[in-house]
Amino acid sequence: MKRLVIVALAMLSGVAALSVEARTLRYAIGHPPSSFVVDVAKQYAESVSELTEGDLKVRVFPMSLLNFAETSGGLRDGMADIGFVLTSYFPAEFPHSNVAVESSMLLGLLGDKVRGKEGMVFMGALSEFTFFHCPECNQEFAKQNQVYTGSTGGSSYGLVCNRPVESAADLSGMRLRVGAANWSRWTEAVGASPVTMSANEMYEALSQGVVGCIVLASPEIHNFGLADVVTDINMDVPGGPMPVAGTNINADTWKSLSPQQRTRMLRAASAFTAGIPWIYHQHEDRILSEAEQRGVKIHHADPDLVAKTNAFIEKDMDFIATDYEKRYNVSRGQEMIADFRELLEKWAGLVQSVDSEQQLADLYWNEIFSKVDVSKHGL
Template sequence: MQRFSRVVALAAVLGLAAASGAAVAKQFKYAIGQPPGSYNVDMGQRYAERVKKYTEGRHTVRVFPMTLLNMAETSAGVRDGIADIGFLLTPYFPAEYPHTNLISEASMMLRLMGEEARGKEASAFVGAITEFIFFNCPECHQEFARQNQVYTGHIGGSTYGLICTKPVKSLDDLKGKRVRSGAANWSRWATTVGATPITMSANEMREALSQGVVDCALLSTPEIHNFGLEDVVKDINMDVPGGLYTTAGFNMNVNAWRSLSAQDRRAFLRASAEGGAYTPWIYQEKEAEAIEAAKKRGVRMHTADPELLKKTQAFIEQDMETIAKYFAEKHGVKRGREMIATFRPILEKWVKLVQPVKSVDELGDLYWKEIYSKVDVEKLGQ
């Protein structure tokens, strides 16, 4: 009789949960194609902590650094449900995410905004691209949906420069150099300055640099730590080319997203805002630290000569038009010029918004207030 009573009570609880639309508690698998100890894996752990906090323990996230999916596997892996959430580098998949990549490639626009943007590039651009995709790019959501994914926010690192095994100060130095590039805008820059762009997964960079397959990698300085490049990098020049790399940091499998109640969807977005603020913030903080550590190891620091700087600035100014034209011709993006024109004032706004921010928590609060809290979770991903 006592056993029967427990069964009846359990059935009543389950019936109440079903009637209230409560989602079944679940552990979500989050694939990050970077090694343990990297800043983005640390970010993933912060995100996981906040999912648990804001769902009041109803859901948890387990982070899989490199083990579940590598960077090249993440798009298909999230699509097919191997991972519930993925750290998605959209530039790796140009045909699948052209509208998202168009805006990502406009990051060198920051160099046209003067000294106010210096040192705040990551925080500003991440805010701007996230706002733009959520509210100004229906095509971006459509291309994610075609891959069975739901967009829940961007992250990004700090400014890109030349991380090399040989000195690079001038156009003559760059002539014929093999430069690993992670996106088409940097490949175009490399070609413009006489180098040869090489495309490869970030996971292959260390071996490529150590064996002389490439002479340089276009990276931010904290990536030296993230990818274990300390013993292969000999020369650094951070004056060129500029721009930064952004990632759809928390793309969710459609079924995983739809399994969540509206309340828990908002909780996951809050986690994206606060947890995701860690990457731009820590990258900005670690830039100078990474350079000082490199100097202590004997790495040579270089500055770009005037001719190289002038060539780079001219490239950036004309590349906004090139981006629109390229994506129209290559990927059928019809309103590239309109997208860039819409994005620029959003980026200018975010350069100003991040100026008073003094901590990672303040940045997360700003992202939540200005962007994520305004997302309609009932419509997103439907």
């Protein structure tokens, strides 16, 4: 009998161990399965498993469990444990977060020192800003039952078109598909008309001439299968990436993790934060070169359009602060933008010597993510 009890206890211990090892977190991401973003999400899943020695696993659900518009609410309600949250889709829920997000075109004012590194600069600055300089941002996530674990995004946005664009005159009266409010305002400032639509509708809209251009990062041509309908590209304007809270975690899920597991999740998140801008910048030139080989014309903005864009950026910073105060009671918008501009300058310097994805991930970890207090953050 004693032996049977020992065997039974051993079996129960094995079941308990298996249940811990088998815990799988559901990660909802709105991108198509073939996208570069999903490739990085799969690397993130592998990192979580390796860093937690199999205690936690992540199952990636690309464009299936929740789409972009559903992700924030679905994550809040526990339909997913981790979500790729585009805060720009939800201005009322995340107004403080979006003050920094909407200032992404500030990168254009930093000139050549950030060219080809825009995403790396911006995601470092935004992650540091949100973790340590914006308590209101974290409170907004908490109200949505989410815990912030870093921002990520790709390379700068330009004009992916079905006709040539080099000047403001070319843009006059044209309809542009935009995915964020700052690009919508720029569109109007240069005499064009902004159009909002789902990313899944971009192919049809461009192919049928519903829009003349889509404001988009060049690697998204691959991610959303637009190669067959793009005839002209100009990546000089408007500029700025589309940042997201890429690995937000359901607050109940986060609280159920041990402090060590939270630290490991942040370590994986730092690699994810680095992975997307890195892969986008690596593919940026290739995508444009391949497009040119297919007969797509690559254009450049004339000096007048560049000057108009730069003037718009400076003016728009004041607008963002005033608008968010008026609409969402964000009282310190000017202070936040000034603080964020300093962080952009800081990160423009920090990434200059980075020449590998691992170096970028280590930089993010050492400068930002390792400094998060997991005994307090999100609790």
